[in-house]
Amino acid sequence: MLVTTLCYVPSVHQNVKLYARGITKKFGRRTVLDNVHLAVHAGEITAIVGANGCGKSTMLRICAGLTSPDRGTVQVHGTLGYCPQDGGTVDFLLPDEHFTLIGAGRGLSRRASRAAGRAHARALDWEPGQVQARRLSGGTRQKLNLVMAGIGEPDVLLLDEPYQGFDRGTYLDFWDQLHAWRDRGKAIVVVTHLLAQLDRVDTVLDLSRTTTPWRTGHR
Numbered sequence: 001m002l003v004t005t006l007c008y009v010p011s012v013h014q015n016v017k018l019y020a021r022g023i024t025k026k027f028g029r030r031t032v033l034d035n036v037h038l039a040v041h042a043g044e045i046t047a048i049v050g051a052n053g054c055g056k057s058t059m060l061r062i063c064a065g066l067t068s069p070d071r072g073t074v075q076v077h078g079t080l081g082y083c084p085q086d087g088g089t090v091d092f093l094l095p096d097e098h099f100t101l102i103g104a105g106r107g108l109s110r111r112a113s114r115a116a117g118r119a120h121a122r123a124l125d126w127e128p129g130q131v132q133a134r135r136l137s138g139g140t141r142q143k144l145n146l147v148m149a150g151i152g153e154p155d156v157l158l159l160d161e162p163y164q165g166f167d168r169g170t171y172l173d174f175w176d177q178l179h180a181w182r183d184r185g186k187a188i189v190v191v192t193h194l195l196a197q198l199d200r201v202d203t204v205l206d207l208s209r210t211t212t213p214w215r216t217g218h219r
């Protein structure tokens with residue numbers, strides 16, 4: 001999990017919180033992303049979909065500032081929370097200590113960080129206890145990752161298949177949480193393989209087929 005503020009820019013269009021333009025990325029001789037565009041507004045959920053290896057995680061990492069594109073620019077208007085596909089937790093820290101660590105980066109007190117983390121955890125039907133991250137189940141570790149991404153109410157949330165290992169109930173809680181964030185004006189990008197869920201999002205970027213998002217007509 002990473003929480004960072006990339007750059008503050010004048011918004012390119014009204015309410016655009018994340019604007020990635022002309023993103024091109026090669027690994028060796030292979031072009032993984034070729035002139036990809038993505039604009040996500042406040043109060044909008046975009047799904048990035050596509051076949052294994054088509055560049056979904058790479059696109060998200062570029063948007064998070066963790067990988068440099070060969071060409072193109074990313075503008076983030078506000079603060080950003082990132083939930084990686086895996087990793088992101090610290091083995092010997094308790095959930096509360098993770099919340100405090102992330103909260104400190106957001107300027108929150110220890111108490112406020114813990115309260116925010118616990119409130120997000122409850123929304124996923126999870127009561128964090130005094131258990132080190134290495135002892136949590138895979139699904140619970142992923143809950144911890146997701147909770148950390150939301151601490152401090154970032155304006156932009158980048159979520160890379162964040163529901164892996166969730167049971168059905170938590171999976172439904174996860175979508176409720178996403179919609180609650182959307183209703184609070186957050187711009188959300190979620191990488192997903194579950195095409196059946198696309199009616200829950202506003203725009204879709206299918207990296208197997210196109211370099212620009214299309215609108216689902218959901219709203």
Ligand SMILES: Nc1ncnc2c1ncn2[C@@H]1O[C@H](COP(=O)(O)OP(=O)(O)OP(=O)(O)O)[C@@H](O)[C@H]1O
Pocket residue numbers: 027032050051052053054055056057058059
């Ligand atoms: N750091 C790297 N060095 C070399 N190749 C990389 C690197 N990161 C990713 N790749 C390659 O780039 C391609 C896209 O990887 P990426 O993880 O973005 O795909 P993805 O669409 O998220 O895949 P999946 O659906 O399996 O999660 C893959 O072929 C991968 O092997």
